[in-house]
Amino acid sequence: MRPLLRSVRWLPVLLGAAATLVLFGLADLIARLIGPNSAPLLALGQAIIPLTPTSIIKPVIAIFGDNDKLVLVATVGLGALVLGGLIGWFGSVRPRAALAAFTLAGLVPAVVVLTAPGARLLDLIPTLLGLAVGLVVLGVGLRMEDRSPAAGDAAPTPAEAVVPPRVTDDTAPSAPPPVTRLLTRSPSRQRPTSRRRFLALTGTAAVIGAIGVAAGQSLVTLTREAGAAAANFVLPRAARRARPIPPEASLGVGGIEPFITDQKDFYRIDTVLAPPTIDPRTWSLRIHGMVENEVTLTMDELLALPLEEQHTTLTCVSNPVGGDLVGTATWLGYPVRELLRRARPQPGADMVLSKSDDGFSASTPLEAMLDDRDALLAVGMNGQPLTPVHGFPARLVVAGLYGFVSATKWVTELEVTRFDRAEAYWTQRGWDAKAPILVASRIDVPRPLARVAAGTVVAGGSAWAQTRGIERVEVRLDDGDWTEAELGADVSDDTWRQWRAEFPDVGAGTHAITVRAVDGEGTVQTAERRESIPNSATGHHRIQFTVE
Ligand SMILES: Nc1nc2c(c(=O)[nH]1)N[C@H]1C(S)=C(S)[C@@H](COP(=O)(O)O)O[C@H]1N2
Numbered sequence: 001m002r003p004l005l006r007s008v009r010w011l012p013v014l015l016g017a018a019a020t021l022v023l024f025g026l027a028d029l030i031a032r033l034i035g036p037n038s039a040p041l042l043a044l045g046q047a048i049i050p051l052t053p054t055s056i057i058k059p060v061i062a063i064f065g066d067n068d069k070l071v072l073v074a075t076v077g078l079g080a081l082v083l084g085g086l087i088g089w090f091g092s093v094r095p096r097a098a099l100a101a102f103t104l105a106g107l108v109p110a111v112v113v114l115t116a117p118g119a120r121l122l123d124l125i126p127t128l129l130g131l132a133v134g135l136v137v138l139g140v141g142l143r144m145e146d147r148s149p150a151a152g153d154a155a156p157t158p159a160e161a162v163v164p165p166r167v168t169d170d171t172a173p174s175a176p177p178p179v180t181r182l183l184t185r186s187p188s189r190q191r192p193t194s195r196r197r198f199l200a201l202t203g204t205a206a207v208i209g210a211i212g213v214a215a216g217q218s219l220v221t222l223t224r225e226a227g228a229a230a231a232n233f234v235l236p237r238a239a240r241r242a243r244p245i246p247p248e249a250s251l252g253v254g255g256i257e258p259f260i261t262d263q264k265d266f267y268r269i270d271t272v273l274a275p276p277t278i279d280p281r282t283w284s285l286r287i288h289g290m291v292e293n294e295v296t297l298t299m300d301e302l303l304a305l306p307l308e309e310q311h312t313t314l315t316c317v318s319n320p321v322g323g324d325l326v327g328t329a330t331w332l333g334y335p336v337r338e339l340l341r342r343a344r345p346q347p348g349a350d351m352v353l354s355k356s357d358d359g360f361s362a363s364t365p366l367e368a369m370l371d372d373r374d375a376l377l378a379v380g381m382n383g384q385p386l387t388p389v390h391g392f393p394a395r396l397v398v399a400g401l402y403g404f405v406s407a408t409k410w411v412t413e414l415e416v417t418r419f420d421r422a423e424a425y426w427t428q429r430g431w432d433a434k435a436p437i438l439v440a441s442r443i444d445v446p447r448p449l450a451r452v453a454a455g456t457v458v459a460g461g462s463a464w465a466q467t468r469g470i471e472r473v474e475v476r477l478d479d480g481d482w483t484e485a486e487l488g489a490d491v492s493d494d495t496w497r498q499w500r501a502e503f504p505d506v507g508a509g510t511h512a513i514t515v516r517a518v519d520g521e522g523t524v525q526t527a528e529r530r531e532s533i534p535n536s537a538t539g540h541h542r543i544q545f546t547v548e
């Protein structure tokens with residue numbers, strides 16, 4: 001390995017990577033002017049998402065949670081840099097072929113951008129401009145590298161090092177005199193300047209690329225905020241307000257997640273890298289399929305309806321035991337039941353396939369959309385319009401069902417159909433078609449592996465079993481008996497409840513706390529460990545901590 005690593009000429013490799021950075025960085029910057037779908041790195045990442053096998057998605061979400069997108073983009077970016085480096089390395093031997101390879105590789109994201117749903121020819125501009133500038137960087141750099149005396153090898157060739165110049169002069173009298181050769185080829189004179197210029201070029205290219213990426217990212221945020229603000233979206237007042245959250249819903253244990261989760265802290269799980277930008281003035285919801293009367297609802301019509309408020313805890317099926325892919329918000333929206341009543345579902349229909357225009361779909365039992373849990377077509381979250389990542393301008397919220405079978409963001413279509421006729425996005429990838437939320441509980445404090453003072457240890461966390469409510473939470477220290485925890489006020493069957501427990505006189509050393517919940521129907525949270533496929537992970541949350 002050693003000799004191989006030493007024999008690699010790293011400058012061309014760096015050059016190839018820098019040219020790649022320039023391609024994606026510059027393209028990302030230009031994409032801000034043209035549209036988020038035109039950024040090649042995001043387009044590549046986006047194209048990979050639906051193709052990623054479940055066996056990879058599952059651990060990535062379990063480990064990285066809602067940083068999964070960052071992991072994906074970073075992986076794709078790293079892959080591109082490595083490929084660029086290989087092309088640069090290849091360029092030190094065959095510069096022209098390397099330029100051709102770079103062009104071919106650069107055309108891959110171009111094709112991906114162009115074949116994305118709703119792509120326009122215009123969306124090609126960022127990738128093509130980035131590719132052109134990247135090619136210039138690679139071409140110029142390789143030329144400079146080629147002219148540098150180091151060309152052909154990182155170290156002086158054995159011939160140069162071993163054979164004295166005099167011998168060359170003797171055998172080839174027509175060769176330039178040694179002095180001239182020294183002037184034009186001496187490594188001690190030319191290599192440093194050339195190298196320095198080369199390094200300067202590579203460095204500049206890398207900096208430009210990095211700035212491009214950074215600027216691009218901040219611009220994405222700006223564009224999005226501007227988009228939402230420009231829409232001038234004013235949330236109407238609720239016709240039916242939710243009961244205010246009583247202070248007793250919170251037990252005042254520092255470290256337990258607040259009862260209502262801030263929109264900015266709310267977990268985010270979806271299959272898009274950049275949330276779709278939807279103009280509420282052109283948004284509409286179409287209800288069709290097995291209905292007597294097709295219905296189309298515009299945003300103006302929706303906002304004019306008597307909207308109701310509801311506190312509901314949302315949960316992701318990918319939430320690992322003890323994980324944080326769960327949150328509670330006060331949603332504002334209109335009951336889907338009323339809209340379905342207008343559409344009049346036909347007998348035999350048993351599913352509503354909700355769709356967003358980014359290709360996601362969710363299968364919800366028709367029953368769950370019609371019963372008194374008041375499934376909402378939501379426009380507001382904690383008194384604010386939905387942010388783009390949480391579904392602006394409208395999404396579904398259905399208590400008691402995991403998000404993947406109910407909570408479609410950017411929703412534009414409700415197709416009334418049957419479970420034996422249609423399959424939703426995640427069902428096609430191995431998850432269940434129907435997925436009611438299982439009773440679950442979590443320990444927020446002490447934190448895992450925390451060091452706490454001797455004496456009374458206070459533990460706390462949350463438990464949820466939407467639509468059934470939480471009846472009881474039980475905890476135990478080490479392998480002791482289960483004891484009942486104190487519960488926060490019961491806000492509704494559709495929201496989580498905080499719990500708190502005290503363990504007096506815990507001795508020094510390492511201990512464990514385990515929690516389990518019992519729902520309103522008497523179902524005890526199972527201890528059986530199961531992974532998130534096909535219907536959420538199970539098992540008791542247990543944390544270890546040390547008493548000092
Ligand atoms: N359009 C769309 N809606 C979606 C998803 C998606 O990928 N695309 N993911 C679903 C899943 S799996 C969950 S858990 C919830 C998460 O909603 P949040 O991101 O607002 O927390 O949204 C649901 N709605």
Ligand SMILES: [Mo]
Pocket residue numbers: 269315316317318402403404
């Ligand atoms: Mo989810």
